[in-house]
Amino acid sequence: MILFLVGLLAILCQIVLLRELNVASYGVELVYGLALAGWMLAGGAGAAWRFRGRVASAAHVAWLLVFVSLALPIDVAFVRASRLLLGGVPGAFLPFGRQLLVVAIALAPVSFLLGLAFRHAAGAAALRGRSLASCYALESAGAVVGAMAATLALVSGVQTFTLALLTAGLVAAFVFFAAIRKPLAGSVCLVAALLITPLAPDLDLSMTRWTHPAAVETRDSPYARITATVSGDQTAIFADDVLAFESESAQQEELADVAALQHPDPRRVLLLGGSVERLAPELERHHPDLVDRVELDRVFFELSDRHLRLGPPPIFDDPRSFLQRERTYDLVVVAMPEPTSGQSNRFYTAEFFAECRRRLAADGVLAFRLALPENLITPLLALRTASIVAGVRSAFPHIELLQGTSALVFASAAPLPSGPDVLIDRWRARGLTTKLVTPAYLRYLYENDRRASLARLGSAAVAPNSDARPACYPFAAVNWLARFYPDLLRIDPTILTTGLVPSSTGRIDGGSLPFEPARFRDPRVMAAVILVIGLLLARRRTALRTTLLAGFAGFAGMLLETVMLLTYQARSGALYERLGVLLMAFMAGLTAGAWLVARIAAPGRRPGIVGWATAVLLGALAGIGAVTAQLIASGAPMGLPATGLVLLLGGAAVGGVFACAAVSSGDETGGAIGRLYGADLAGGAAGSLLASLVLVPMAGLVPTTWTVVGLGLVALLLV
DSSP states (O other), X not given: OHHXXXXXXXXXXXXXXXXXXXXXXXXXXXXXXXXXHHHHHHHHHHHHOOSTTSOOOHHHHHHHHHHHHXXXXXXXXXXXHHHHHTTOOTTSOOXXXXXXXXXHHHHHHHHHHHHHHHHHHHHXXXXXXXXXXXXXXXXXXXXXHHHHHHHHHHHXXXXXXXXXXXXXXXXXXXHIIIIIOOHHHHHHHHHHHHHHGGGHHHHHHHHHTTTOTTEEEEEEOSSOEEEEEEETXXXXXXXXXXXXXXXXXXXXXXXXXXXXHTSSOOOEEEEEEOTTTTHHHXXXXXXXXXXXXXXXXXXXXXXXXXXXXXXXXXXXXXXXXXXXXXXXXXXXXXXXXOSSSHHHHTTSSHHHHHHXXXXXXXEEEEEEEEOOOSSOOOHHHHHHHHHHHHHHHTTOSEEEEEESSSEEEEEESSOOOOSHHHHHHHHHHTTOOOSSOXXXXXXXXHHSTHHHHHHHHHTXXXXXOOSSSOTHHHHHHHHHHHTTOGGGGGSOGGGGOTTEEEOTTOSOOTTOOOEEEOOOXXXXXXXXXXXXXXXXXXXXXXXXXXXXXXXXXXXXXXXXXXXXXXXHXXXXXXXXXXXXXXXXXXXXXXXXXXXXXXXHTSTTSOTTHHHHHXXXXXXXXXXXXXXXXXXXXXXXXXXXXXXXHHHHHHHHHXXXXXXXXXXXXXXXXXXXXXXXXXXXXXXXXXXHHHIIIIIHXXXXXHHHHHHHHHHXXXXXXXX
């Protein structure tokens, strides 16, 4: 039971704390990789730590679980207060070192104690004759139930802080009742959870006011934490603490009116996002017959509507799913968030632009905007923008880029207006009365000196932004780090992509991108040779061989899990809401694989069967990676069932390999537990960091998946 609770509590803590850390870092997804790596390193340290050389009693381990569960709401409060506690400036990032400190304080103690709890619970179980493989399976089964509980809670609309309170009260109560045998303490925890939970929304809002003093409402959606603030006549809406809209802006004119003026008569208009900015009323001034409004996040719209009175509700659907419907439009306006994350990048890829092209009439126009400074474009930002424009160019032959308060991008299968006169004539014919988009402003858009620079930017020879290779990741990573280490802005941007090197000029001037294709060189062959030699030498020592095998399992499993989560996010966007389901599939696979090996390796079985099982499982892991790489590269549908199946099968292979390592060690008690479990978590930490900070940003999803294939085959040398 203790092992089961360790897995259940671990997955619930991860889901809650990852959301909190993501919001504290203003939605920067890179924190996921750092947080998961920190979690697994601390857990591995806890599993490897020896305390006086003996196994703790079940009661002592149970007390560890009580402490962890009750610490979870306090941990949430600490993360939300971290900017104030560490001297942060409102609206600005904490210095990078302090952000790492927040991650460490939030995760390390909890994870360390859970790793320690697993070591001692598994050691006690081993003394009763249970194998390490079966202990691993039992912990993974607890994680399956925890992921299921988190999923049901999130689907039911339970907020993150409420989930933290429920986890604290219910898990502590269960441990007191079932393990420590203190029913009075259990009753106190249960009653406290039931009494405090109804107060959770007020407590949630009070903590939000630590960083948003004017906050009037806050809600968690499947995509972000939405907060509304009201100060005087101004209402502002924040998504993951980033300003999404403020009521005093007039920028809705720039996108809506200039886009509508690109078409001679936009009768049917599709607006993807932008309801909160009131783009629809602006578009309706051009007298269309139909304006279909599609919003991804229902919570975002409904919360905003309560404070801004946005009028009739739009269609709530994923924009990419909506584009599969057989409808034709004259104008498609994309007003989704900036492509700074995998969640938003999916609306700026070659695949998405191709979907828009299929829904447009022969002379239809696609319009969107990108945040781009008027006077200075860094090499990194230029390269990212060029990659997105290359994605547009892969679907549309005619593109126009204009620089206003942001960069406006228009694309069509038919020629677009090349000067302001046509747009000015249409502006007058439609009787528009506007604050910003006037004839003078239209003339400025076409005649300012930035237009030529943007044209060169849009014609650069770069790889298109795509679902399989999101351009946002490498540039978001470096731009984020450059906030704390400005010298990174001088980095040669071509090291972020395998297909480009600087031309002879070696610089970006006025927004142009003088890049040319080149051969990509790297030390991968030498690294592979060194790895093979090292593994062959490691075969001679059983302890080292099994430790490396467990580490390989954790490393490859984390690579595969990262790839599948990011692939699912690129295709569907609703990662956080279904994170519990996807983690549940992976953990169910771990459970099944470890349980199966524990069964076939039971006393009385053939001694050589474990070696054969290890080889088969490593081959299966390589095969799963190869099939997955082909599916991602082909653009095949990767919905929840397909993604869950890959995670289930991959988890089974990883769990089975770990169990084989445990059986092969010949010692599944004492030091072997901490050594193997710690190696598994350390491998997972390394895989998380490498996948999220290096492989996916620099190489893309497909090459990262092929790395899993290579690892599975190379690890056969340890069998």
